[in-house]
Amino acid sequence: MMMHAAVGLWVLSAVIYVGSVALVNEANEFSFRLYRQFAAHADSKGENIVFCPICVSTALAALSVGAQGETHRQLFSGLGFNSSLLTQTDMDQAFQTFLQRANNPSQEDASNGTAVFVDNRFKLKLEFLQTLKQSYFTDVFNVDFTNATESADTINKYVEGKTNGKIDQLVENLDPNTVMYLISYIYYKGKWATQFDPELTEEDYFNVDENTKVKVLMMNLEDSFYTYRDNVLNATVLQLPFTSSYSMLLMLPDVMETLENAIGPHRVTKWLQWMKPRRLDVYIPKFSIKTSYNLNNVLSKMGMTDMFGERANLRGISEEQGLAVSKVVHQATLDVDEAGATAAVATGMDIELLGFVAPTPVLMFSRPFMVIIIERNMEEILFLGKIINPTI
C-alpha cells in the first residue's frame, strides 16, 4: 500500500520544563550546542529563546533505537555520544533512569514521557516497540493517518492532556505520507522557595535594546539570595530555588554576546560552587513565553542530516523501505510569576523597617538576560532560554 511513497516519519517534542539524563555532561554540552544554533539562527534575532534540550534529546534517542548505520552514528554524535564508547543499550538505560527517577514528593507538579502514534496499516518491528516501552515508557496508539485532520487532533489532544493544556497545537498539518508520529514531552511546575509578594509587583520598563523600552510587570523581592558576579564573562548570576531540588538561574550580562559565546556546563558548575548568599533587592519581570521551532535545519547543522532524506536508514523501526523523518518540531512555554514557574496565587505583607538601615544593593533584570532551570544535585539542565523581550 505504501510502496511508492517515501514514508514520512515525524518526530516531535512537546515540552515544558525538562528533566535530564545520567550522562549529564554530554547532555548539558548538547544543550548549549543546541542553544548556540538557536542563537545564531537569523530568525531568532530579536526573539526570545526558550526550549527544553532534554526533551529534544529524548526524542532523538528514541528514534536512534530504530536507526542503523550512518544515520545511527550521526544521531549518536549529534547527541554528544561516542558510539565506540557507548552502545545504544547504554543510552537506553540512561534514559530509562532519567525517565523513572523518583518524583520529588513535594508539591512539585511534573510529568514526562514519550508516545508513538502508528498508522493502522504500518507494521513496526517488535524489538523496536519493546525497547521503547521498556526504556522510554512509550505509550503506543494506532491511528488512521489517511484522515489527517482526525489524527492531528488525536495527537494534539494527547499532548494537551500531558502538558496541562500548555501545548495544545503541536501538530498543524500532517504530511500525507505520515505513518508514525513520535512524541516526547515534559511538564514541570515549581513553586519558589520564597515567593514574591504580588502587592509589590509594579509596572516598570524593560530595555529591549538601546532604543526600545517596553512596559512589563516587575516583581520585587528583598531577601538573601545565592549570587555570583562572574568577572570574566561580566555577568551577574542569581539563583532562585524552587521548593524541590530544582533552581532557576538567571544571568544578567553586561554584553549578551560575551555570555552567550562562553556559557557552558563547566561555567554553570563553577557558578553553583562559587555562589554566596547575599542580601539583595531583586527585580524580575513576570513573563509568559511561548516558542515554536522547526528543528530540521538546526539538527542538520549539528550533523544529523541523513535521517531527513533518502539516505535515512531507519530499518530498525520497520522493514518498509523509504522510511525517513520529515519534520521535527519543538514548542515550549515558560511562565514566571510571583509564585513560581507557573501561574498560582500568593499574598504577603511587607513590613518595612523604617530607620537607619544601610541600603540593600539592587539587582534589576530590566534588560535581556538568560535563564536556566537546573537540578542542583545532578546539575542536569532542564530548561534553557534567553529573554530579550518579556512582552512578546
Ligand SMILES: *[C@@H]1O[C@H](CO)[C@@H](O)[C@H](O)[C@H]1NC(C)=O
Ligand atoms: C571515540 O572514542 C574512541 C576510543 O576511545 C576514540 O579513538 C575516538 O577519537 C572518539 N571519537 C570522538 C569523536 O571523540
Ligand SMILES: *[C@@H]1O[C@H](CO)[C@@H](O)[C@H](O)[C@H]1NC(C)=O
Ligand atoms: C518522569 O515521569 C515519571 C513517571 O511518569 C516520574 O517518576 C519521574 O520522576 C519523572 N521525571 C522527571 C525528571 O520529571
Ligand SMILES: *[C@@H]1O[C@H](CO)[C@@H](O)[C@H](O)[C@H]1NC(C)=O
Ligand atoms: C475524518 O474523521 C472525522 C472525525 O472522525 C470525520 O468526521 C471525517 O469524515 C473523516 N474524514 C474522512 C475523509 O474520512
Ligand SMILES: *[C@@H]1O[C@H](CO)[C@@H](O)[C@H](O)[C@H]1NC(C)=O
Ligand atoms: C569585562 O569588563 C572589563 C571591565 O570593563 C573589561 O576590561 C573586560 O574586557 C570585559 N571582559 C569581556 C570578556 O568582555
